[in-house]
Amino acid sequence: MVDFTSASAAEIVAAIRDKKITAVSAARAALDRAEQLKELNALVIIDHEGALTTAAKVDAGEITGPLAGLPVVIKDNINTADLPTSAGTPALRHARPKRNAPSLQKLLDAGVVMIGKANMHELAFGITSTNLAPFAGPVRNPYDPSRIPGGSSGGTSAAIAARIVTCGLGSDTGGSTRIPAALTGTVGLRPSVGNGGTERRYDDEGQVVPISRTRDTVGPMGRTVADVALLDYVITGSAMAQPETLRGKRLGVPASFWSGLDREVETVMHTACDKLRNAGVELVEADIPDVFEQNKKVSFVVALHEPIEDIPAYLAASGIEGITLAEIAAMIASPDVAGLFGAIMTDAFGAAYPDVMRVQRPALQKLYADYFHEHRLDGILFPTTIAPAPLIDLEKGSGEMSIDGGAPVPVFDTIIRNTDPGSNAGLPGLSLYAGMTASGLPVGLEIDGPVGSDTKLLGLGLAIEAILGTAPAPKL
Template sequence: MPWTVDAQLALTATEAVAAIQSGRLSATDYAATLLARAAALSSLNALTVIDLDGALAAARRIDALPASEKARLPLAGLPIVVKDNIHTAGLQTSAGTPALESFVPQTNAPSVQRLVDAGAIVLGKSNMHELAFGITSTNLAPHAGPVRNPYDPSLIPGGSSGGTAAAIAARIVPAGLGTDTGGSTRIPAALTGTVGFRPSVGNGGAERRYHDPLAVVPISHTRDTVGPMARTVADIALLDGVITGAGALPALTLNGLRIGLPAPLWEGLERQVEDVARAALKRLEAAGVALVPLAMSELEDLNAMVGGPIAIHEPREDVLAWLVANDAPVRTVADMAARIASPDVRAIYDAVLDDALGARYDAALNLWRPRLQQYIAATFADEHLDALLFPTTRLAAVPIDELNGSSTVSIDGSAPIDTMDAFLRNTDPASTSGIPGLSLAAGMTASGLPVGLELDGPLGEDRRLLAIGVAFERLLGVLPAPVL
């Protein structure tokens, strides 16, 4: 029986792969359906490049495989999108900025290549906040434009991986890749009702879960990582397993889990976000989850000593190293910065070029970051916690600012605060400390906007964190598709 378009669009990544592996669904038909969806929803600005010919050719190759070989491919025929700062062979990788519009890598980033080797098909490149330095994905570069939230196109989808999140929420693809420096997979996941994962980074050595050296337009080698995004936690686990070679998730149940609630990350929330998050807590507690209140009074102060100095100082060397190693169209950070289109990103790069926080960098990296890491690790150990839990963002999606890219927001009529600071507050500690973080859907506000809950786990416990996420999602459910 032929698949209807609606049935194909509803497939999760795991379901789509199973259907293609079994021969019940043609990879070519599925790719064609999603390519048509992408064209029909181009006004969302979720994608910067659509590889129609390449995607269909790859799908035909999957369909031509013997059934036994197709069944062995973990991602057989799965269409994905890849954030526009991650290298993709033969496809533009501009990081959303004019100076890199003509840059086309010759090879895939290792994380992309592992997915492709497993049978995934790159449908195209996803739009993003310019140079990944923002959380709205309001890109003002002429070739990109602002990404729009599928649940309300007048609102931001979050960022900087907003294009990947919007494409997944809009059913253009079931999964994709983003990057995360301060919250850039998790914030857009929260605002679009999808799932975003930041894998362990630790101190960047053996603790780093994903390894993509010089294959992602960088901000900070200490904080940057590629991360998978999808509509379900099971789909995140599928992609993570392919990228890392990890086995099945550990078995666990909700009953008996000890989940910490860091008080600073539950304060100052928008009322509609807090209502949804607290309702989710009641359901979790009723299912046997032990919710452990945590003061964590030092968390915000320690994090403040680490995050900014690293993120503002490291681009000077990291971006330059990437430009030189990849024979980029511009050869200096200053030349690239001179062509930045978005005022908010230009202001950040002014601080980068001035090395405005350089005097604080060594202490941030070598004194305060270890203290933050020790503080978080001790909290997990002393309280015998399986994870920390809190709203991914303090507020739901806000209107797009097409003049500045990002300016200020007000939470329930409070004094205006910087938009990036408001949305980064809860996601940043995982980024600065290098632990894994997962955002999944908690529910929707009365006005129909998604709300996300974030689970952070101990360093290196990524697969167990994903297993907890699967159990949470089984209880809380997934969100209905946006009406488009």
């Protein structure tokens, strides 16, 4: 028998392949656990019939592949032909795309069993996953259901942390795979995006409900780095990541990313750094000059202008008829998201957009390129979020929080601070487990690398995880 609460994706696949268990038993275990843990609200659709039908075909030898029988969940902004793709917003609740997103299709071709669609922050415009649409509702953190799991891929991370599945797909615009990974003790990859084209690792354009063509990407999420690396291997067809040798590796430690930390996050991260030093990693203490200031010139302009073009283009490409951008905006249920769409619908940042894309974003990318080159770095190391998971705000969806009892600060700006700059520069980033606070909340550690270094980044993650370990299961 396989213990599905501790088995890796590879172990589940091997057990099915070797006929130690059936794919139907694996699917049923995931479906049963999803039903038992419905109060977490991790999934908006639990597809019993579809999952068991697919699993039976695996057992009959009709579906084969390197992931045959592996149960997964898929974020509800990623197109699925057999299930609605709502992005957690009322206007799209019954939207049925014509085809699966390419990254999902590659997983399906490899034999995965999709057990359902994962809940998310409405339209992916937030980092709490406190969705206030009536059919969706807030996702809850398995380590403390009064707290957020992070977002916008909070449903995927909550399902993984709760041991419903070992892995699945999220998406990332400013931190949406990495923030929930950090706050739930799981692993999230933001693949390279660069300037698009050949620099983009995953090609799902037009098949994911968008925020920004410049920033969006699908990203794999898992309980371990190995789970994430396995999905990345299948999606990209590239070489499987192997653990890197840590001795002699140089990781930048930029002071600006380490400022203002919650005391418990700081304690966990310094302990992690000590372990990495003992393993031979050279931690290079050098800041990235003016990185946050330069990022501010880019971030909101891109994210709040591009949806004007990208959402209508998505609707057309997906074959979703009879719904307009204006109708989507008018029906938004979450106050925080509705506020952002006020700026989108008036194109408040349209005039600034050409300069941002021609001058400001390239300047941000140059800051990173110079930093990697001048300090001869293999990666950049920092806390994924500067505080553990804050409490759920059922009034606004994303309100304020306090760090160590200090003055209230915006949840969005605080939690996304460290993940956003690399996103705007198009870099790959990997968040993995660093440790637990005294109150039992996970803390995440992120490594960013140069564009195109995804496989090496995963290799570094495999090696670091071997030293730091993985998160204990939540007590559910």
